[in-house]
Amino acid sequence: xxxxxxxxxxxxxxxxxxxxxxxxxxxxxxxxxxxxxxxxxxxxxxxxxxxxxxxxxxxxxxxxxxxxxxxxxxxxxxxxxxxxxxxxxxxxxxxxxxxxxxxxxxxxxxxxxxxxxxxxxxxxxxxxxxxxxxxxxxxxxxxxxxxxxxxxxxxxxxxxxxxxxxxxxxxxxxxxxxxxxxxxxxxxxxxxxxxxxxxxxxxxxxxxxxxxxxxxxxxxxxxxxxxxxxxxxxxxxxxxxxxxxxxxxxxxxxxxxxxxxxxxxxxxxxxxxxxxxxxxxxxxxxxxxxxxxxxxxxxxxxxxxxxxxxxxxxxxxxxxxxxxxxxxxxxxxxxxxxxxxxxxxxxxxxxxxxxxxxxxxxxxxxxxxxxxxxxxxxxxxxxxxxxxxxxxxxxxxxxxxxxxxxxxxxxxx
Numbered sequence: 001x002x003x004x005x006x007x008x009x010x011x012x013x014x015x016x017x018x019x020x021x022x023x024x025x026x027x028x029x030x031x032x033x034x035x036x037x038x039x040x041x042x043x044x045x046x047x048x049x050x051x052x053x054x055x056x057x058x059x060x061x062x063x064x065x066x067x068x069x070x071x072x073x074x075x076x077x078x079x080x081x082x083x084x085x086x087x088x089x090x091x092x093x094x095x096x097x098x099x100x101x102x103x104x105x106x107x108x109x110x111x112x113x114x115x116x117x118x119x120x121x122x123x124x125x126x127x128x129x130x131x132x133x134x135x136x137x138x139x140x141x142x143x144x145x146x147x148x149x150x151x152x153x154x155x156x157x158x159x160x161x162x163x164x165x166x167x168x169x170x171x172x173x174x175x176x177x178x179x180x181x182x183x184x185x186x187x188x189x190x191x192x193x194x195x196x197x198x199x200x201x202x203x204x205x206x207x208x209x210x211x212x213x214x215x216x217x218x219x220x221x222x223x224x225x226x227x228x229x230x231x232x233x234x235x236x237x238x239x240x241x242x243x244x245x246x247x248x249x250x251x252x253x254x255x256x257x258x259x260x261x262x263x264x265x266x267x268x269x270x271x272x273x274x275x276x277x278x279x280x281x282x283x284x285x286x287x288x289x290x291x292x293x294x295x296x297x298x299x300x301x302x303x304x305x306x307x308x309x310x311x312x313x314x315x316x317x318x319x320x321x322x323x324x325x326x327x328x329x330x331x332x333x334x335x336x337x338x339x340x341x342x343x344x345x346x347x348x349x350x351x352x353x354x355x356x357x358x359x360x361x362x363x364x365x366x367x368x369x370x371x372x373x374x375x376x377x378x379x380x381x382x383x384x385x386x387x388x389x390x391x392x393x394x395x396x397x398x399x400x401x402x403x404x405x406x407x408x409x410x411x412x413x
Contacts, residue, residue: 020091024095045216055131108135108137115245134180136175149255165185173228175229201255211234211237212235214231216229220372220379222376266342315341335394342386353375354375
């Protein structure tokens with residue numbers, strides 16, 4: 001067991017870290033200004049110019065599709081090697097897009113890379129890998145408890161050489177981006193078979209007749225532009241049979257393969273967000289005085305800062321362990337560790353961001369230090385890719401299984 005970063009990790013951390021310092025941190029103010037200008041004009045759903053400029057630089061330098069392992073289209077990094085890079089990206093909200101490593105595109109590219117047909121890869125994977133288009137993943141529905149994927153009610157019905165799709169989805173992240181051209185839609189093709197074989201996933205162009213974006217959903221009042229989260233109605237949307245991914249009844253299998261890496265990518269970025277919040281908190285505490293001394297010298301803040309460092313480092317170690325297990329034994333064997341960090345990381349970050357807001361006082365709840373938006377994002381992450389309760393259920397069942405007889409264990413799983 002070696003807790004040091006490998007020479008290869010250190011090399012990539014330096015390269016990406018230097019790029020962040022030279023290009024991304026200096027661009028934060030420009031990004032904010034360009035988004036403010038777009039909102040004042042009444043349309044925040046734009047392609048942000050500074051991000052496109054940075055994407056071109058990152059791509060030219062080979063910092064592109066870093067998340068995609070076991071693929072000729074990625075940088076050849078393992079999950080463990082990618083983890084500290086994703087942490088760096090998590091320090092700035094738009095950074096992951098600069099490296100073509102932002103959700104939901106990452107998960108969709110992994111699906112198409114691993115399960116897509118040559119036709120699907122040529123038509124949709126290639127432009128996604130090139131960063132020319134964006135995509136969405138339509139799974140969650142307003143009418144059912146979507147934390148149980150078997151509840152999904154959207155119908156995907158075969159009619160001749162086509163599939164006809166009917167249903168309503170929401171929290172369809174990425175739909176607001178004007179470059180969003182394709183969505184992977186999860187729905188039922190056969191409601192009468194066993195519950196884990198009812199679901200399928202199909203590729204649906206967002207300009208297909210019958211698709212209506214009913215509204216963009218606010219997150220704690222934020223529009224989350226320019227990507228956003230939409231409520232989408234699909235009414236008699238027709239796509240060719242070639243758009244079915246992997247085959248009918250394989251949707252649940254694809255979802256499990258997709259969400260494992262996606263969950264841990266979120267957690268990697270969460271570590272970075274927590275580090276940025278701790279940095280903001282410490283700098284604030286060291287520069288303000290109250291009751292005759294620096295706020296940093298009050299014992300309550302020593303306690304909070306110490307706990308923040310402890311909790312960040314604990315979560316980082318668990319994230320790295322999960323990533324290492326995914327590389328060595330696969331996502332299924334690592335499912336307990338993936339579930340544990342998916343619960344632990346956002347909770348940890350929320351506590352640190354909340355303390356940082358407290359350190360900033362009234363300014364903390366404004367948009368000035370960026371903490372309020374960070375809090376909204378991390379609170380949402382406790383729901384995204386499965387709520388805490390679902391992951392805790394997985395952890396508990398695996399724990400119970402250690403003490404059950406074999407037949408009981410099989411039934412519990």
